[in-house]
Amino acid sequence: MKYSDAAELDRLKAMSLKIEEAEKAVMELEELGKGIPVIEKNVRSILSLTNVLKFGISDLVT
Amino acid sequence: MESQQRDYWNPWLETLDPARLKQIELKNFRKYVAYAMEHSGLYRQKLAGINPEDIKTMEDVRKLPLTDKEDLRLAQLGEKRSIYGDVLGVDPSEVSDFHQTSGTTGRPVYVPESYESWQWRVEVWSHILWMAGFRETDRVFVPFGYNVYVAFWEGHYAAEKVGCEVVPGGALDTKGRISKMIETRSTALMNTPTYGLHMAEVAGDMGIDPGAIGIRKMLCAGEPLADATRRLLERTWEAEVYDHIGGTEPCAWAAMCKDRNGMHIMEPFFLVEVLDVNDLSTEVGPGELGTVVVTPLGRRSFPLVRFNTKDLARKPMESGCSCGRTSVKIARIEGRTDHLLKIRGVLFTPVAVEECLRDEFPAVAEFEIAVRRTGIMDEVALKVETCEDMGSGACAELRGRIFERLKHRTNLTFGIEVVRPGELPRYQLKASRFKDLREEQK
Numbered sequence: 001m002k003y004s005d006a007a008e009l010d011r012l013k014a015m016s017l018k019i020e021e022a023e024k025a026v027m028e029l030e031e032l033g034k035g036i037p038v039i040e041k042n043v044r045s046i047l048s049l050t051n052v053l054k055f056g057i058s059d060l061v062t
Numbered sequence: 063m064e065s066q067q068r069d070y071w072n073p074w075l076e077t078l079d080p081a082r083l084k085q086i087e088l089k090n091f092r093k094y095v096a097y098a099m100e101h102s103g104l105y106r107q108k109l110a111g112i113n114p115e116d117i118k119t120m121e122d123v124r125k126l127p128l129t130d131k132e133d134l135r136l137a138q139l140g141e142k143r144s145i146y147g148d149v150l151g152v153d154p155s156e157v158s159d160f161h162q163t164s165g166t167t168g169r170p171v172y173v174p175e176s177y178e179s180w181q182w183r184v185e186v187w188s189h190i191l192w193m194a195g196f197r198e199t200d201r202v203f204v205p206f207g208y209n210v211y212v213a214f215w216e217g218h219y220a221a222e223k224v225g226c227e228v229v230p231g232g233a234l235d236t237k238g239r240i241s242k243m244i245e246t247r248s249t250a251l252m253n254t255p256t257y258g259l260h261m262a263e264v265a266g267d268m269g270i271d272p273g274a275i276g277i278r279k280m281l282c283a284g285e286p287l288a289d290a291t292r293r294l295l296e297r298t299w300e301a302e303v304y305d306h307i308g309g310t311e312p313c314a315w316a317a318m319c320k321d322r323n324g325m326h327i328m329e330p331f332f333l334v335e336v337l338d339v340n341d342l343s344t345e346v347g348p349g350e351l352g353t354v355v356v357t358p359l360g361r362r363s364f365p366l367v368r369f370n371t372k373d374l375a376r377k378p379m380e381s382g383c384s385c386g387r388t389s390v391k392i393a394r395i396e397g398r399t400d401h402l403l404k405i406r407g408v409l410f411t412p413v414a415v416e417e418c419l420r421d422e423f424p425a426v427a428e429f430e431i432a433v434r435r436t437g438i439m440d441e442v443a444l445k446v447e448t449c450e451d452m453g454s455g456a457c458a459e460l461r462g463r464i465f466e467r468l469k470h471r472t473n474l475t476f477g478i479e480v481v482r483p484g485e486l487p488r489y490q491l492k493a494s495r496f497k498d499l500r501e502e503q504k
Binding site: 008047 | 182
């Protein structure tokens with residue numbers, strides 16, 4: 001499972017895209033639930049974890 | 063679960079080409095410096111005139127000023143909008159966790175974490191625990207009330223994240239904790255090395271063999287772990303004992319893999335420099351001792367650029383590791399620059415005493431070192447506490463042997479006093495076995 005393998009690089013790129021999509025979807029959720037604690041606070045938690053994934057995965061391909 | 067069998071927490075990152083790792087670190091360093099300058103009053107002032115986009119190489123990084131603990135203290139003094147002063151990097155409403163340094167060297171520094179920054183720290187610790195073999199099948203006992211000190215909180219949350227079950231062992235005395243470990247069939251332990259030794263001692267007093275309790279992995283935190291002490295803990299608990307190095311301000315920045323030979327820098331979470339102790343501006347070579355400067359690259363609530371940890375580390379002679387991880391390793395931590403003393407012309411760190419006593423003198427349970435000035439001479443006094451009561455002849459013989467071995471290993475003569483079992487203090491968190499009393503004597 002080496003970063004340098006072409007197949008693994010494609011896999012990383014696909015994962016990076018999914019992380020971006022997940023982030024976008026969560027931000028849309030935040031917009032829909034604006035001002036509602038259950039949405040705002042859980043969105044904040046999810047975005048903190050997508051940030052961690054961007055650091056560990058997306059950074060490798062951007 | 064299949065993932066539990068994997069050796070790496072993040073297989074791509076942990077086997078990445080070192081040059082690519084450095085490239086990512088430099089990219090994140092530029093971003094981080096820009097963020098710090100925009101959001102932290104301290105760095106707006108400290109880095110004025112710097113253009114982050116001009117930072118392309120490690121030589122460029124080294125043109126930036128260092129940050130000392132004193133800078134952080136000063137930035138938190140006086141009446142400020144927030145208790146965190148000018149180091150806060152997010153809106154105060156975003157801060158979710160308060161921690162502080164132990165205050166060993168002065169006024170404690172308050173360290174704010176936003177939920178995002180906290181998750182970043184927990185991710186670093188997840189790497190550390192995974193490297194040490196912590197898995198879903200482990201029940202991890204943490205024998206402390208964690209209070210405002212960060213390490214065991216990080217360990218607790220990361221253990222949860224990697225899938226372990228955590229047993230918080232605060233609000234019990236040591237005997238209660240040993241009983242609880244046995245009752246819960248705990249398999250892993252997170253503690254300070256000092257408390258690991260103390261628990262083993264108390265277990266012995268209870269008629270329990272620590273090795274039979276069932277702890278098979280131990281991660282040490284909170285204080286430096288001499289290699290001889292690590293081996294002693296391994297023998298006593300019949301467990302694999304792992305170390306890491308870090309601090310409240312920068313987070314844990316290096317840790318041991320299964321090899322237990324040196325520590326991997328947690329790249330690319332941190333940009334770590336090991337600099338010449340005297341000029342703090344050139345990187346030391348393989349096998350050389352240097353001062354560690356750390357930039358954590360993902361924590362926005364507490365921006366910290368080129369933090370001088372004052373840890374003294376030796377770079378390894380060889381690169382690479384049999385575990386397959388490609389990150390740079392630190393051969394060992396040899397103390398702190400503020401504990402590096404020149405006594406009668408000889409460089410001395412207290413770690414040298416600990417290495418000698420733990421390695422060669424199993425009859426010694428505890429020790430304490432004090433440096434005093436007598437006239438114009440510095441003198442080192444060492445108290446050693448024995449595991450069992452000894453007659454005066456045996457005490458004199460032990461004193462003589464320790465004197466000779468320490469002279470051989472450090473080139474210094476020690477004034478040695480042997481004290482009875484239980485006379486020296488025991489510590490749960492940061493042990494304080496070294497006292498430099500020369501300033502107090504002035």
